Amino acid sequence: MSDMQNKSVKVGFQQIMIGGICKNYEKALAVLKAAKAAGYDYIELNDFMVQKSPFIVKLLTKLGGMPVGNCGALDWHKLVDESGLKVSAMHSNLGTIEADAKAVAELAKSYGTSTVVITGMYRFDYSDYKAVKNLAERLNSAGKALKDEGVSLLYHNHNVELQKVTDSECAYDFIIANTDSEYVNFEFDSYWFTDGGADVADYMKHLGSRMQMWHINDRGVRDKGPFMTPILKEDAMELGFGNMNLDKYAKLAKENGIEAVVLETHKNWVDNDPVKSIQLSAEFMKQRF
Secondary structure, X not given: OOHHHHOOOEEEEEHHHHHHHOXXXXXXXXXXXXXXXXXXXXXXXXXXOOOOOOHHHHHHHHHOOOOOOOHHHOOHHHHHHHHOOEEEEEEEOHHHHHHXXXXXXXXXXXXXXXXXXXXOOOOOOOOOHHHHHXXXXXXXXXXXXXXXXXXXXXXXXXXXXXXXXOOOXXXXXXXHHOOOOOOEEEEEEHHHHHHOOOOXXXXXXXXXXXXXXXXXXXXXXXXXXXXXXXXXXXXXXXXXXXXXXXXXXXXXXXXXXXXXXXXXXOOOOHHHOHHHHHHHHHHHXXXXX
């Protein structure tokens, strides 16, 4: 087995999962300690949740089914320290990095991480070749600016990158081919590519060592479907409770030498309880990582 496969993988969860229940410091600390007790050693933070954010950011995340709650008013440096968790990465967005890469890097480093992930590409047309070409150029520039500050940049996908920009190439293919691995690598989200109908395993193999982190989720059926039909709704599930080939993907992720595997779900939690969902998914994490 290679040194990359032997490398210890950081096991964490995404802060967005708990935004809606972190009403105050005491509640947030209890949630973090519960996650730590379940077996997670890391949390992946979002810059818009660890500091006060504009109302429009809160509104957009809420409309997207990812409420941030009162997180921005809490002392996350103290929360992370008291809970015993560490920070695997800091999510930000391209515009914020372009405006002040040094500030983004300093915020990440203040939490003990040297990894920044771009997410939240709102109002962007991934079917437009010129727009995606420009995005790749901007990613390279942002990655270089962060590298100059001692921080690496990862790009996190959703399903939108599967839109075609040529007859044979989707936006994600273009981004991979036209970004420099010295400045831009990837946090691959297998759930969203499953949702978009892509071959997840092929993309994981194609990314190889550029896949430095893995956003993990499962997908299956549990809820009743439309009126007068037996068909169930397909949605997120706890790890191992759905139908994604997560064992195969976990093997590929470890072969790629990933630094971290991060749980992220936004809804459809068992008993509508994100903490219980985090705890159930921990069993899968313990067995594979």
